[in-house]
Amino acid sequence: MDKIPIPLQERKTRKFNAFDCYASEHTSGYFLLPFRFHEITSEREVLVNEIGDFLVVQKGTAERIVKREISLDNDPELYGDLIANFFISPTPVPGLLDVISTRYRTKKSFLDSFTSLHIFVISLRCEHTCHYCQVSRVTAEKHKYDMSESHIDIGINLMMQSPSPFVTMEFQGGEALLAFENIKYAIERTKKEALIYGKTVTYVICTNLAPLTDEILEYCKENKVFISTSLDGPEFIHNQNRHKPGANSYRLAVDGISKCRSILGEENVSALLTTTKLSLQYPCEIVEEYVKLGFRNIFLRPISPYGFATRGESKNKYDTLVFLDFYKKALHRIIEYNIAGYFIREDYTTIILKKMLTPFPVGYVDLQSPAGLINNVIVFNYDGSIYASDEARMLAEMNDFTFHLGSLDINSYNEVFYGSKSDVLAEVFANEALAGCSDCAFQSYCGADPVHNYTTQHDLYGYRPSSTFCQRNMEIIRYIIELMDSDKRIERIFRNWITGKS
Template identity: 40%
Template sequence: MYRILPFQFKRFSKNEVLIVNECGDYYFLDDYSFDSFVRHQLDENSEAFLDLKSKLFLAQDDFEVSLEKIAARYRTRKLFLREFTTLHMLVITLRCNQRCEYCQVSCAEQDAHSYDMSEDVAEKIVDMIFCAPTSHPKIEFQGGEPLLNWKVIEHTVKYAKSVAQKTNKQVSFVICTNLIEISKEQLEFCREHDVAISTSLDGPVDIHDKCRKARIGDGTYRKFVDKLNLAREIVGFDGVDALMTTTAYSVNCLKDIIDEYVLQGMGGIFIRSLNPYGFAAEQANILGYDMRSFVDNYLEALKYIIQLNKKIFFPEHFATLLFSRILTPFSTGFVDLQSPSGCGISGVIYDFDGSVFPSDEARMLARMGDRHFSLGNVLADTYEKIFSGVKLKQLTAKACVETTPSCAWCAYQAYCGTDPVRNYLETGDELRAMRGSPFCEKHRLIFYGLFSILKNATDEEMDVIWSWITKNPELVKRHESC
């Protein structure tokens, strides 16, 4: 006789059930074996029985030990919680020299200087950042276009470095910039102070220029490519990374976007869907699309990228993250998809006036007129009040998939996360039944697609997936003729 350990399950195909346990291990059983398993009638000499025992789906006289093993592996998967709070985003200014159709922060006019962060506020923020327990805070300069308030970036980097030295911590920096007006001097500063550059490229010229436009003038693709080359000359090829945003204009053109990323020598791609904030929300009927159409295109694009990897190393970063969660026991915190959600505890954002929000989306919501998620202000409140206060605790308590309706019994729970800000935006409450929400639909369909890929992958395709997870291009034998 054996005892069954905790697991979730889902009918995967006509005659097949997917089971996933608390450690994130998975197994496929045919209907007959699943039925026998749950009735405690599985043949103890069968291959399925031995697999299920080794993967901690069942236990015999080793029940207590098995529970301890599950607890240890569960703790390992949640190790990201130890690094409270690592990512600190600063809205250096809300002003921008572009006016992108989907701008989620509803950026301000280029001369609206009242939206600039001051040096005093920046220093207060840095002091607060170094109160966080994390030993390696990452400071990300955001906007608007942060380069428009360059003096405060320079000051913040120098000040943060001096505080890091005093507190014996490792600080790193990223500037999120559209690049179009970056100067040689600014790039040299980035090189000197190890500031990474994150930028945006939506695809080839026609797709990029459809949404990413200068405030006065047309699309910014040509200018962007010139500055990208200049940036790489000065800070090095790996010093610049890019993100894309999918809109209704591009959802059916993901292959063209991937080709453009390869052409521009990017080291991979993160295929991102549109977030319903700011101008994107105002223009949802023009820029939006239904989630199923996004996921269908995403999964097709992923297959294309896997084939491409038989020639070059080019990971899709979101799939890499999810494959890591499915295939390895390691901790993979990702502020946008983790449980508890990363809001405030993994990432936090400081607005130009010192207001603190648990996520970029919470700040965008405030810009739309709803300050529900404001945690306080660095000029008036202490670290303890902001990060140990009732508000963040209540938010975190409502942001665990393990206790969220639908997620609590979902087979994908071990790999998924929740977004309390989006839930609040859509229902007025951070906690909701997730089934049927756009967030759930997107992730449920993607997980199904990824498991389908894993079930049907050839050895060579599995090598590609493992090369992404391990960041080791050598795992794949490349065929130049592909």
């Protein structure tokens, strides 16, 4: 039976008020532009607009703005700030709309060059037995677990098809240096192809440094290869986290770092920290170790919920609140060093600060919308399979192939990057369109991570109220704003972290 249309004025479920209700805007002195807000402390709140500009104000200001209680006569400074920062406009369409749209485009310009980071899992073999290992290493059957030359060739071919003129080729493991001959083969081949395709290639080797030799270092120097290693803090933490049978992993890492620095230069060596349950008890000691070794940066990363990390729950599973407490204590120690004149920055904080305080996009895979997976990073696994991100291939090591995009043997560039799997992921990789994130004040500083959602909540879309990704980012961003608002010295230090100058 045909439905009888209900006249518009009689509908009970209409979402909008009558037109007259909005007419008051014409006499109230200003019009609202899109913005969101979040409580920072019991007295302060932050307003954030669509392009990530923010203002920290007295609590209740957002309500006053919406109720049209702010005026040039009563609150000249606040009124001026709100106009200048695109929270309100004296005209229905702001005069500087072009500026807003240019700023928005600039923030999203990381999409222009699409995938630039290409991870080659050159070997799954490793001589360490770290209990949190995220790649679930293997120790035997060398040739079965090394990437073949034909897979390297096809991977390079796909990398050359990237629209980006600047690409990064990152070698990971297992322990990548166990397959150093394959790395050499890949770099030599890439150098030739890059000339043909006009690409500038940055080479990175992720290594625990244990198999490092002078010959390897010489080759890295000649070819401007960047070294990324792991350092989990003082010897007693590092060696418990990163066990190497019959050897002292910490000594090998520290000696390796010093050799790399002297031959490659300090700026070409970096270290990453993985935070285990043990590490959480020693935030200050870890920072002090990084300072002792002369580092100017430290990355306070929580453990990822993948690989062997999920099996050793007693050592690796911890509450996000405990991690946040660790992060804050370590951050305070880092700030103390800066106040005392030693420049050292925390990398995760700096990434968020760049998003908050500069108009530029930040190429950090885990905090992007659209998400970094596929859009910024692709992984070619040792066996020729292709994954949407590093975390996605770690999941595959646990026999979950949800994020498997294809194979180097059979799939073309278009099938991998624009295939049906990519389409499914595209539906959930923009936080602007996710419930919870779409009205979150921190949307432009945060990102979307379907792999994390899927791993921790068994759902690509994710549920923000119980998401550990959300809980961690929301508190870290709130805390960074609170620190800047409460102490101008800290704001100055944070601004220096962005420029890299002390």
